[in-house]
Each structure stands twice: as C-alpha cells, then as structure tokens.
Amino acid sequence: MPDNPGQNSKEERFVYSHFIDGIMSGKFLTLSPTEIKQIAMKNHFGFVSLTPLNEREEQLLLVLVVKKLNDRLNHENLEGLCGQVFYDGETFYINGGEKDWKNWSRRKEAPYPLSPKQKVELLFNPNIWHKKRLVMPRFGNGLTRYGNRDLLGSDAYFGDEKGFRGLLEKLRQRTRVTKLVVLDTGCGMGKALQDMKELDPDIETHGITMEPEPAMFNADHFHYIVAERMPLEFEGKFHLIVSNMAFRYFLFQHKALLNVVKALANGGYADLHFSFDRIDSSPESRAYFSEQVPGANSNYEAMKVLVRKVMADLEVLQEAGKINIIPSSNFYRQSMQGGLIIEKVSG
Ligand SMILES: C[S@@+](CC[C@H](N)C(=O)[O-])C[C@H]1O[C@@H](n2cnc3c(N)ncnc32)[C@H](O)[C@@H]1O
Structure with missing residues (x-):
C-alpha cells in the first residue's frame, strides 16, 4: 500500500x-x-x-x-x-x-x-x-457484488498455465509482436489481468468494467465503460481478448460481440464465454426488444434472433477468409451460447 x-x-x-x-x-x-x-x-x-x-x-x-x-x-x-x-x-x-x-x-x-x-x-x-x-x-x-475469478484453475478463465503460456507464444509468433496487448471485457476487479501480468510481464493489460469497485487489482489500464460501447481507438488494438461470465449481464450482447471482432488486431484471438441468460428486462428495454424482434416474448428470446444475425454476418467474414470462428461443441445447440473463439486473420 x-x-x-x-x-x-x-x-x-x-x-x-x-x-x-x-x-x-x-x-x-x-x-x-x-x-x-x-x-x-x-x-x-x-x-x-x-x-x-x-x-x-x-x-x-x-x-x-x-x-x-x-x-x-x-x-x-x-x-x-x-x-x-x-x-x-x-x-x-x-x-x-x-x-x-x-x-x-x-x-x-x-x-x-x-x-x-x-x-x-x-x-x-x-x-x-x-x-x-x-x-x-x-x-x-x-464486500464485492460479483465474483472475481482467477486466470487459471477449474472455475477460472483458463484451465492451466501451460495452455495459457502456449497461447501467448502462438500469438507472438502469429502477430510478430512481443509485447501483446490484452483486453478483458467485463473484468470485475481485474484479478485475471493481474494474474496474467504476473505470469508474463511482457504484456499490456486492459480491463473494461461498467462498475468499478473501491479496490481494483493491478492492470495497466482500466476502462470504466460498457462493452457495447468501446471507443473507436480500440479498432484493431488487441492481440488477445478474453471475457468470462460477463456477456450474460450486458444489454446488447450482439453489439458487444461485434466490438470484440473489430477490436482484434490481425492475428489476434478472442476467447469468450458468450451468453445472454441474465439480460436486463426492464420495461424500457422490453419495449425496445419487442420492436426489434416482433413476436419475441422476452428479451432473451429476442437476443437469440439478434445474435443469430450477427453470427450470420461473422460466417460471411469467415467464408471471405477474414476470421475463423471456433464455437464450443454445444454453442449452436444452446441457441448460440457457450464458448466462442474468434481468430482474426486480416482486417
Ligand atoms: C460476474 S462479473 C465477472 C468478473 C470476471 N470476469 C470473472 O469471471 O470473475 C461481471 C462483470 O461484468 C461487468 N459488466 C456488466 N455489464 C457490463 C457491460 N454492459 N459492459 C461492461 N461490463 C459489464 C460487471 O461490472 C462485472 O465487472
């Protein structure tokens, strides 16, 4: 202190x-x-x-x-x-x-x-x-409202150290950048970012969280913003983007997903826990989503349709050789929820 x-x-x-x-x-x-x-x-x-x-x-x-x-x-x-x-x-x-x-x-x-x-x-x-x-x-x-998971472990971002170090190594080779720039979108107090930097100091860490806590762990940059509304300067900036147990709380998951794809650098890699099961359902957002997706009887049902559209756009990018999408085995069965890896090949 x-x-x-x-x-x-x-x-x-x-x-x-x-x-x-x-x-x-x-x-x-x-x-x-x-x-x-x-x-x-x-x-x-x-x-x-x-x-x-x-x-x-x-x-x-x-x-x-x-x-x-x-x-x-x-x-x-x-x-x-x-x-x-x-x-x-x-x-x-x-x-x-x-x-x-x-x-x-x-x-x-x-x-x-x-x-x-x-x-x-x-x-x-x-x-x-x-x-x-x-x-x-x-x-x-x-004292905290949300959980703050470690980088490594069973209920964590990555299973083991070897796998995570291997990913950084792969990204360095692919991007030819030594000092990788990493973003955790929905980072809580930034525990996973601090763990990352302790494992490999040659990274620059950024965390997005809507609500800061009085005490935050160490990151090079915290951005007190919403994941749906990243700054324009984030375009092509990050070599690694992670998100764990956070998308579920966002209001516009489909927009936040687009942001992740745009914010990836060429050769970059996103590893997302993607879901929308805790989406806000205030009367105001309910009115908005029922106009966006007429007939959907909840914001959750509406988000299935909106995410399906974004995934269709991403599949077009994949066919054009710009990105690779690697969904977890249950992703489509769970109405596009689960693990989602996106690799950016070129802008
Ligand atoms: C359950 S915590 C997860 C924290 C950490 N990722 C973990 O796995 O332990 C959810 C995080 O998402 C953030 N969050 C919720 N809605 C958000 C939004 N629309 N944009 C950015 N962050 C948001 C919360 O402030 C909190 O930091």
Missing part, C-alpha cells in the same frame, strides 16, 4: 472520492442523480463508439449505467462503512453487527474498532475487498 493511502486512493479511484471523504469525516454523502449522470456521461459516453448505436440504444444504456452506478456508488454498505466499523481480521461489522459477532465469525479474536486511516488502508486493498465479509444485524455477505 502507498504511504498515504487515502490521498493516492482518492486520485486513482476518483469515482469513490465521496466514499473516502465519508470515511475520513465519518459522514457519507450520497451522490445526487446529476452527479451520477455526469460520471456516466464522462466515462461511459464521452467518446465516439466503435460500433455506432442509435439514440434509443444510447439512452437505454445510459439509464442502465446510471442505475448500476447508483446501486454501487450509493450502496448502503458504503454508508455503514463510513460510520463505526469493527473488524476481526476476517469480517467487517457495521451498524452494530459486532454485537452478535460470535454468530458470524469462527475466529477467536473479538472485533476491534477501526480508525479512518485503518479503514482506508483495508478497504482500498483489493485482496481485502475481494475476500473479506461484511456483517450488519441479520445480514452477512461479501
């Missing part, structure tokens, strides 16, 4: 500067809808999109981003963490949760109160934010 974690964290984690101020002052100030919208407009929409979206699609994405950012940046847990916090090395207790700590913790040490400085040091450390628990009366959970 840096010597003065509050200061450095504040600069790096600008969207959580209100949380740091709240910890230091003891009083959490909720961000207003206007402030949240300003963050979204600057980060998520303040650039030209690689794949154009129409006004309605932009609006639907904006509503979603503002909602998700509001859930995250104004979460009641953050408010609780700005007040009296006890910690026993395993669990943070807020709102008086420490009073029945024996029910929650197997550890023997009694929880002790944290100073603001200790809180900033602990809460802005990704290893703590990733793993420790938060307890308040009648409620216990992790």
